[in-house]
Amino acid sequence: MKTLFVAxxxxxxxxxxxxxxLARALERRGVRVAFFKPIAQTHETGTDDSVHFxxxxxxxxxxxxxxxxxxxxxLSRGQLEQLMEDVIALSRQAAQPxxxxxxxxxxxxxxxxxxxxxxxxxxxxxxxxNLEADVVLVxxxxxxxxxxxxxxxxxxxxxxxxxxxxxxxxxxxxxxxRELDFGGLLAELRTRSRVLSSGELPLLGVIAxxxxxxxxxxxxxxxYLGAELLNEGEAGLRxxxxxxxxxxxxxxxxxxxxxxxxxxxxxxxxxxxxxASLAHQxxxxxAGLLFTSGSAPEDSIEKLCRAALxxxxxxxxxxxNSYDTASRLSRMESRVPHDDSERMERMLDYIADRVxxxxxxxxxxxxxxxxxxxxxxxxxDHERRLPPxxxxxxxxxxxxxxxxxxxxPEGDEPRTVQAAIRCVERGIARCVLLASPDKVKAIAEGQxxxxxxxxxxxxxxxxxxxxxxxxxELRKSKGLSAPMAEAQLEDNVVLGTMxxxxxxxxxxxxxxxxxxxxxxxxxxxxxxxAPGASLVSSVFFMLMPEQVLVYGDAAIxxxxxxxxxxxxxxxxxxxxxxxxxxxxxxxLSYSTGESGAGEDxxxxxxxxxxxxxxxxxxxxxxxxxxxxxxxxxxxxxxAPGSAVxxxxxxxxxxxxxxxxxxxxxxxxxxxxxxxGPMLQGLRKPVNDLSRGALVDDIVYTIALTxxxxxxxxxx
Numbered sequence: 243m244k245t246l247f248v249a250x251x252x253x254x255x256x257x258x259x260x261x262x263x264l265a266r267a268l269e270r271r272g273v274r275v276a277f278f279k280p281i282a283q284t285h286e287t288g289t290d291d292s293v294h295f296x297x298x299x300x301x302x303x304x305x306x307x308x309x310x311x312x313x314x315x316x317l318s319r320g321q322l323e324q325l326m327e328d329v330i331a332l333s334r335q336a337a338q339p340x341x342x343x344x345x346x347x348x349x350x351x352x353x354x355x356x357x358x359x360x361x362x363x364x365x366x367x368x369x370x371x372n373l374e375a376d377v378v379l380v381x382x383x384x385x386x387x388x389x390x391x392x393x394x395x396x397x398x399x400x401x402x403x404x405x406x407x408x409x410x411x412x413x414x415x416x417x418x419x420r421e422l423d424f425g426g427l428l429a430e431l432r433t434r435s436r437v438l439s440s441g442e443l444p445l446l447g448v449i450a451x452x453x454x455x456x457x458x459x460x461x462x463x464x465x466y467l468g469a470e471l472l473n474e475g476e477a478g479l480r481x482x483x484x485x486x487x488x489x490x491x492x493x494x495x496x497x498x499x500x501x502x503x504x505x506x507x508x509x510x511x512x513x514x515x516x517x518a519s520l521a522h523q524x525x526x527x528x529a530g531l532l533f534t535s536g537s538a539p540e541d542s543i544e545k546l547c548r549a550a551l552x553x554x555x556x557x558x559x560x561x562x563n564s565y566d567t568a569s570r571l572s573r574m575e576s577r578v579p580h581d582d583s584e585r586m587e588r589m590l591d592y593i594a595d596r597v598x599x600x601x602x603x604x605x606x607x608x609x610x611x612x613x614x615x616x617x618x619x620x621x622x623d624h625e626r627r628l629p630p631x632x633x634x635x636x637x638x639x640x641x642x643x644x645x646x647x648x649x650x651p652e653g654d655e656p657r658t659v660q661a662a663i664r665c666v667e668r669g670i671a672r673c674v675l676l677a678s679p680d681k682v683k684a685i686a687e688g689q690x691x692x693x694x695x696x697x698x699x700x701x702x703x704x705x706x707x708x709x710x711x712x713x714x715e716l717r718k719s720k721g722l723s724a725p726m727a728e729a730q731l732e733d734n735v736v737l738g739t740m741x742x743x744x745x746x747x748x749x750x751x752x753x754x755x756x757x758x759x760x761x762x763x764x765x766x767x768x769x770x771x772a773p774g775a776s777l778v779s780s781v782f783f784m785l786m787p788e789q790v791l792v793y794g795d796a797a798i799x800x801x802x803x804x805x806x807x808x809x810x811x812x813x814x815x816x817x818x819x820x821x822x823x824x825x826x827x828x829x830l831s832y833s834t835g836e837s838g839a840g841e842d843x844x845x846x847x848x849x850x851x852x853x854x855x856x857x858x859x860x861x862x863x864x865x866x867x868x869x870x871x872x873x874x875x876x877x878x879x880x881a882p883g884s885a886v887x888x889x890x891x892x893x894x895x896x897x898x899x900x901x902x903x904x905x906x907x908x909x910x911x912x913x914x915x916x917x918g919p920m921l922q923g924l925r926k927p928v929n930d931l932s933r934g935a936l937v938d939d940i941v942y943t944i945a946l947t948x949x950x951x952x953x954x955x956x957x
Contacts, residue, residue: 243337243344246411246602247375249352249366251398255382256416256449258292259578259586261351263593264378264414265300268347270635271599272822276345277302278336280329280369282310283354292351294580299587301787303339305332317361326372333373341874350375367401376411376605377402378446384417388427392434399437410437411605412446414597420450444605447597455589456576457481460530460556463504466574467567469532469558477556481585482529487568488514501690504529506564506571509537516543519550525688530556534564594635630785630915634942636822637917641670641945644952646748648944649741651734653677653699655754659685661940666694670941671948674698674747676734706731709740716743716768739764742926749947753931754940758797762921765928772925772954777802779810780919780930781817782905783946786912792818792825792892796901797919797930804845808852811894813922815860818892820953821946827853828871828890829864830900834880846896861885868893868904917942920950927951 248261262277269275277296284290289297289306296302308328316325338344350373352366353359370377379398381391395413403409418424432439461477463469471477483502486495492513499505499521505528507514518531531551536559538544544551551557560567578586648665652658653675659682662673675682679699686693693699706728713727713736722730730736735756741747752761762778771778780797783790794814795802802810807829815825831846833839843865850864863886870880870887877888895901909916917939919930927950929943 245348245375247350247370251381253355260380265349266590267594267597274346279307281313282307305335379413382416388430392431396435412444416449473557475554475556492517509533512543519547522550522555533559536561633790637945641948644948646948646951647672648749649674649738649747651738654681666697743768748951749927761930775923778923782918785915796905800898804848807849826886827862827892831865834870
């Protein structure tokens with residue numbers, strides 16, 4: 243096992259987010275990562291920030307750190323060695339929790355440097371040495387010149403360098419201005435510092451400033467100011483991007499009432515209150531309305547604006563005047579609250595995108611390899627357990643490489659518009675929205691979004707006529723006439739499917755407002771099944787806390803017979819393999835092995851035998867109950883000697899009722915992201931969405947579709 247110790251060079255360099263982002267970057271590459279905070283950062287009795295987010299977002303099973311009070315007491319008594327023994331014992335627990343395999347890499351976060359812990363720098367060096375760790379230094383350009391930064395890195399590196407010259411993995415540079423001449427900066431740093439010019443301390447990542455990552459929620463503002471929540475609305479969801487103080491007349495500040503604006507005003511500024519209410523009613527998602535000086539609008543104004551003031555718009559009140567309130571807001575710290583996992587998740591992904599993991603691997607003497615076309619670290623010969631972050635990362639990288647054109651028939655659906663914007667901005671796919679351009683623009687503006695120039699919007703009314711003849715030709719055996727074709731093409735899903743059939747796009751994603759039948763029926767009629775496929779089935783990629791599992795079929799086939807169930811299992815196993823998941827196929831039933839009997843059990847037994855005959859290369863077992871398939875201790879008891887029991891990655895349900903109910907129960911009860919359903923067995927990729935799909939669900943389904951298109955082309 244390798245250990246990385248993440249240490250700051252000075253105060254306020256973004257230590258926690260960088261340490262967690264580094265762990266996320268390693269995890270993405272399929273490395274088994276553990277996280278550890280040896281000593282609590284503060285004297286607070288609650289959970290340490292980094293420990294909380296490691297447990298919540300990295301799903302790491304880690305012990306509590308040594309309380310800061312205890313550590314300081316031991317240091318004051320000269321008991322450094324005892325403290326180190328306590329830390330090492332905890333590190334072993336973190337690296338290998340009970341019943342789990344040992345981690346490949348243990349990421350350790352040191353103490354942040356502050357005004358009252360002058361001992362932290364030397365203690366961090368002792369911790370790194372005792373943990374036999376390679377050190378990643380975290381620094382920033384905030385408040386220092388390049389010359390001062392070079393000196394700082396040179397001095398701090400000496401504290402962590404081992405006697406044999408090893409011990410330095412590299413450094414991360416945070417809070418870099420976007421307009422910086424980066425080449426000039428690196429040249430100046432290397433000229434001034436030997437440890438940088440020699441390559442002993444390589445640059446592992448550059449984290450540019452990003453205002454979006456500092457956006458607090460309206461709820462955080464309320465807590466910070468001790469504000470009274472007159473109307474909570476979406477205070478826990480809306481984020482503050484700007485503060486508008488009502489010092490001017492409404493015509494002079496109306497242009498500032500934009501998405502994310504927090505309007506600070508006395509309640510007796512009726513003109514401002516009405517303007518903010520009108521902006522909200524017009525669809526502008528303001529961060530909130532904050533009344534100062536303990537005031538409130540007159541009853542007549544409150545009644546006039548009640549629809550806005552009692553809706554999703556957060557309304558707050560403080561006793562301080564507007565000037566003092568604005569001054570306090572300007573001093574609000576950027577610490578991420580424990581209940582704002584969304585913001586920290588974005589921060590970790592942002593940092594992980596900018597970490598050079600391969601360089602870290604080279605510095606630590608770890609081998610490098612390739613998994614699914616994406617560079618990975620290989621720190622052992624164990625079978626890869628693909629974690630959710632690695633799955634999502636590889637999904638995006640492979641979709642980018644595919645560069646496919648994906649049509650979205652529900653082009654004016656708000657979630658779909660937002661997903662398409664994200665996909666285009668991140669280079670995931672070339673999205674095509676089927677909708678009126680004016681309507682799409684209005685939806686984007688209502689969400690405070692800007693449509694990228696590369697986002698393609700096609701007005702269905704302008705293109706439908708040219709697909710009439712091709713549709714008639716495709717369906718002539720069914721007696722389809724031109725008027726009938728015109729009527730069918732009024733459905734944008736049919737129109738999009740025709741575009742796919744003619745090769746104008748590479749894939750189709752629908753279902754945010756349409757049923758599965760509405761999405762699948764045109765595909766079966768116009769795209770048809772792939773050669774060798776006897777049916778179309780589906781899988782969900784379930785992003786469980788520790789790994790990605792495959793559920794099939796939970797969307798298409800109501801009651802498959804044994805032959806069909808075997809086909810679903812083989813298709814699902816191949817899909818798992820195509821997306822980097824080692825398939826261990828569990829054929830599910832209410833009975834395990836020979837413990838039960840009945841028609842349903844016999845069907846699963848027959849399907850299992852068919853899979854074993856047709857695909858002897860697959861690890862498959864059944865019938866298995868879900869707990870026997872997923873829990874190691876239960877699997878060993880109920881199906882001893884099975885290569886699948888307790889370790890299944892592909893779960894095949896006996897019917898649609900069971901599959902759909904289970905996936906939704908797991909998704910909603912456990913807070914698991916379910917990507918899909920991804921359809922299997924078609925000649926070209928068409929994928930359905932749940933009508934409850936989130937924007938991220940749509941983004942990842944578009945990425946799946948782009949990758950499928952590449953895979954189908956290669957076949």
